[in-house]
Amino acid sequence: MLRSLRGRLVLLLLLLVVAAAATAMLMIGLFHQSAAARVGQAAAENSRACEAIVTAYRQYASGGDRSQLAGDDTDVRKRLVTLVQSALQNRPGVQGGIWQRDVGSVAFAFPTYDGPAARLEPPGGELPRIRDINVSALNAERPASGRYDARSQTLLIAACPLPGPIPHLTAWTMTWTFMFAGRSYLQLMAGQAVLLVTVLLAAALLIHLTMTWSRHVSQIESALNAYDVADLPVLPPTRERELDRIVLALNDAGRRLSAARQRGDELARQMATAERLAAIGRVAAGVAHEIRNPIAAMRLKAESAVAGGPERQPQALQVILGEIERLDTLVRRLLSITEHDTPKREQVEVRSFLQACVAQHVERAAARGVTLACAADAQLARFDPDQLKRALDNLILNALNAAPADSRIEVVAIGRPEALVLSVRDQGAGPPHDIADHLFEPFVTGRPDGTGLGLSIVREVAEAHGGAVRYVITEKGTSFEITLPWLTS
Structure with a gap:
């Protein structure tokens, strides 16, 4: 995945999302820390407000009023309300009052309330909590506080015992802290x-970039696959700077490749022409050489017959007829090379076919002291028996000329999975090295009396059957092999 541009862009997108999530969590954590600090600051401010009421009450009590608080003592209640207002007037958002056991609230003030009407009584919904805090402060005889967390806000209540002539009094303050308000929340x-x-x-940009590059790469790939590698198309620009550099390089490579291919085709045509002319030259030289000798012999005999009179004419005619037969054989071999007759395939029993081919050369082999043998592990095959017999005859004749006395020539047919292989093996030294590369071309021979057409006939027969011919030099001698693809039906 990481080896492709698409995979790297996807990984980059995932890393971006992870980094954003981590940053968001960090910001939320910092916000909660800030909110906790605000709650702590509000709690401290609320406790200081309660102490302010205590301080104001002490001043009030030290003024010499020793009367007990009665239920209808409106004047005392008013003075206590004034006391609470004075203590809380510079403390925004803090409300509070004075509480007495068994009586409840005896004074309440919320001087910083910005509502349409002033608040004169503690909030009814919070009275149970206010009572509990005050009772706790009275019982412990020391300040008490309470914190009540809601979903989006926190309620802070503080209570402080009030020493003085009026028994069972406590001062209390209350404030709200909102979690999702203020500068930190914004x-x-x-x-x-x-x-x-x-x-x-960033995600949209990465997705767009990934899709754009993938589309351009797919278009380039499709365009390249639609053409042959030797004929690259001219790719259109993608308007992506980096990709266009690749496109320009491919277009330039395609132009250079096309020019190189044209030069290569021209050179190939020139080489083919040169090889064809060279082959024609070799064939013409061979034909001229092979024809010149019989013609020279016939001319010599004809001149001798004319000069010698009737007595020498019969002998001269015999020689001339022999040379004409030699020319006729040469012409027939040339025609067998150039006519390219289509093989007339038929079902042939391989072992009997080899035995018939060998039988025609047994006497000549015996005269040279050479043993001829044949073997076949294949039963039936389809080929032109006349053409293949002519090819094997040429190979056997060459083997007889090359094999030393008291040696052995083997004609073998081997059936392989893909083809039938016919081979003629002798114990001779093989053809000269200087003609090895042109051994199967016309008029190429290593013998002074040879025409150089036998092996070229063998090659034509093998190629006409869709096969090939080759020779192999081994430690035991030379082997010429004809490979024919299987045709059994």
């Missing part, structure tokens, strides 16, 4: 919004 929301927009834009 900063959090702004940061999260910026982070979200950044991640979405």
